[in-house]
Amino acid sequence: MNGADRLCDTLLANDIDVCFANPGTSEMHFVAALDRRPQMRCVLGLFEGVVTAAADGYARMAEKPAATLLHTGPGLANGLANLHNARRARTPMVNIVGDHAAWHLPFDAPLTTDIEALARPMSHVVRRVRSPDDVAPAAAEAIAAARATPGVATLILPADSAWGDAAEAPIPIAAAPRPRLVEESTIAAAADRLAAAGRRGGLLLGGAAARGAALDAAGRIAAECGTRLFGEVFITRGERGGSRPALERIPYPVDLACATLAEIDVLVLVSTPEPVAFFGYPGKPSRLAPPHAEIVPLADAADAIDDTMLRLADRLGASNTAPAAPSRRTEGSMAAGPLTDAAISLIAAAHLPDEAIVVDEGLTSGRGFHALSEGGARHDYLMLTGGAIGIGIPLAVGAAIARPDRKVVALQADGSGMYTVQGLWTAARENLDILFVIYANSAYAILRLEMQNVGVTHFDRNAERMLRLDGPPLDWVAMARGMGVEAARAETTERFADLYTAALRRPGPFLIEAIIP
């Protein structure tokens, strides 16, 4: 049995049975080993940014890591932007990068790169396999680290460790993650602050605190104490809709974010860092909470989040409090005729199927959806978490593989969609139940706004050519069909509503190109 076989067996023995892959020559023994194990589901991405984002989407929904398979430094490099998003999301992932045989590295062959240097900024843990016998222990360490951090563990697999014979030895089972229990004194202190602050107290719920028992506890605390509940600007995975408590999402623009938090004296952080501005702007603050506010870190992503929130609710006498009535669905209006981003969001929210998984990389065009979907159908809501655009299409792919029983609705801006457009092909190949909605505004609209923020109101040729995507227009229907995904175009509200509702009833991937100004 060679090292590659032992790697596969270690993954499978530790409940990792999906591998998102874009292999190369140095990974051929690993591919051969995977081929001997049909119980591993191998999912090909035609670009590595698809692979890493799909592994992220999978883990967010499956609540366990997938493996990736990438080819040397350049293959890792292509996957780094979405690894960055996964790192910020604290997504558990075992990221496997093949490398040259150790004895070939000193010759500096063309593909030789400093893989560790490239991996570290986007990984929580980086571990290079040292020998065929080291493969299984190293893999088990990576799995344990990915689960416990939780986060991205990158395992570098030299080809000779993959092809070399390994001694017979038991396949190691990684220790189950044991989330840290938050000290009672820490919980008591946070409870005291929140009890005293009433409506001027806030809970900022990130990561696993935006769903499940933790979210439920937060809803009861809000009902009991008046505490305001906030959500992150970019949400890893939020459970929303139905009777769930609504979170006030911190807006992206700095001024709006500061205004949202202006009345807060105490902000308790659960599985999220202190909220800061996405970018620094001249004369604007980096911190979003008001200067007078006390920031109280309660738990981070490695802590036992549900346990912490249940104990906090108990401390606050909210264990049996009925949660506040869910917010009413935000009302919107729309007109017949030419389609607008607002109409898309309204229709998408109003007809959202129960228990859908929404992947939102709609950016400027999709900004209405979050509010409009509040109080509607129950759904999970996933976003880009690190600001590296180009996550949406493959994040939807991964989520759909994790939860084939649920419809995935991917709201996708056109500019960012182009970064990993190859993900459409994987959706077709795997026949995934995803409805892609492309907000086709033919522009980097967010950058047009940012240009105005820096005082530019008139755009000349160079700015127009860097911020507009028309000339020629992208034809998403043609591109989708070119990758095997059925597609149609909507230019009016009526047509979009017809396509959207029909597509929801149809299994398998479908794409709607929604043309908007």
Next chain:
Amino acid sequence: MNGADRLCDTLLANDIDVCFANPGTSEMHFVAALDRRPQMRCVLGLFEGVVTAAADGYARMAEKPAATLLHTGPGLANGLANLHNARRARTPMVNIVGDHAAWHLPFDAPLTTDIEALARPMSHVVRRVRSPDDVAPAAAEAIAAARATPGVATLILPADSAWGDAAEAPIPIAAAPRPRLVEESTIAAAADRLAAAGRRGGLLLGGAAARGAALDAAGRIAAECGTRLFGEVFITRGERGGSRPALERIPYPVDLACATLAEIDVLVLVSTPEPVAFFGYPGKPSRLAPPHAEIVPLADAADAIDDTMLRLADRLGASNTAPAAPSRRTEGSMAAGPLTDAAISLIAAAHLPDEAIVVDEGLTSGRGFHALSEGGARHDYLMLTGGAIGIGIPLAVGAAIARPDRKVVALQADGSGMYTVQGLWTAARENLDILFVIYANSAYAILRLEMQNVGVTHFDRNAERMLRLDGPPLDWVAMARGMGVEAARAETTERFADLYTAALRRPGPFLIEAIIP
């Protein structure tokens, strides 16, 4: 005048007037400054891998650097694979990466990354701008380094250095590169070895030695001394065809490469490192030259290559030698009916227009073209240099922008073409005179061969699903049209010949999807 204005002025004053860009929020002041300078040609790529490869192709043909504009760590990350290729090609490039305002970095906002760590493995020089006043000197340093190395100089531009006011000061002009002159004793020693070795002596011509006066001198040396002339496995830019001397290209497979060099006692290296195997394989060597061969490094990429080769020819008494008659065109044959990769290569070579620029990322399917185009029309020949696939489409874009007077023929494998398929849109927007030929074999064919090399002859489901790209098939005609490039499909030899010859007469971008087994 702010730092961004001074950056633009420094680029323009130093003859950098093309900027390949994919900007983001932190670069808005730079975009605004570019907008005030219409003499800078800004070319948008819809993905950063397009941006960096286009800058590479531009510089290879323009023989001067372009600038890039990338957005923070993730934007750089997306461009790294093709920066890796550029680094291996020793392409001069000024790679500009925006970052957060310096005072915002400590807050670890979501897009914050260790840009230096990401940049160093794929850059020759990395320099972070320290203040608005530092912008112009830092840019001049980067330009000087890019030209002198030659190679990739990455300049990190914090947003506050871009938007901050800079003191009035003269715009710095980077010192002109002064290639190092090779010592006479080094040239004498190489000449002695080659004179003694006759047919058992070889010149391996990389980088700038594969064209111009250096190549011409090599041809005369070969005629005078019997020296064999070799070309790199992956050619940065070779001038070929017409009466030019032919180079024996070192084959990619290790066994063939070793056989090619087996009769060599002395191998003189000009602007290239010692040839090594692309990958290490069990039981196969890393070094390609035979163990007994003497390896003589004569000049590297920073040296004066033409001068070195002219002096070497002089030493060998070859200054006035007539070069050997160019090799005859390799004869090929093809049959009517279903198209094959061999027929594509034959037709593409036979009808190649004079002074075409050939960008070859045909990989396994394109392997016949190099031999078939020997002795035919004069052309430049550009390849992927670092083994990071996904360079071809954008490399062609950059080459076409550098030389609008010449037809670019891009021979492109389908699997690698998908990595940076977004480059088709830039070709359409800029109306570039490129004929893309897609070898559509619906497979990572090179990996199927490599699997056989590791002893796997029967592929089960997992291997098939990682190495085949059909199911669904990619429709390149639809994808190209979706990005504004006219396209047509050929499934027979006759149809391909018709489309190819017609497309060569037609200006602007066109794509032929050539369906092969």
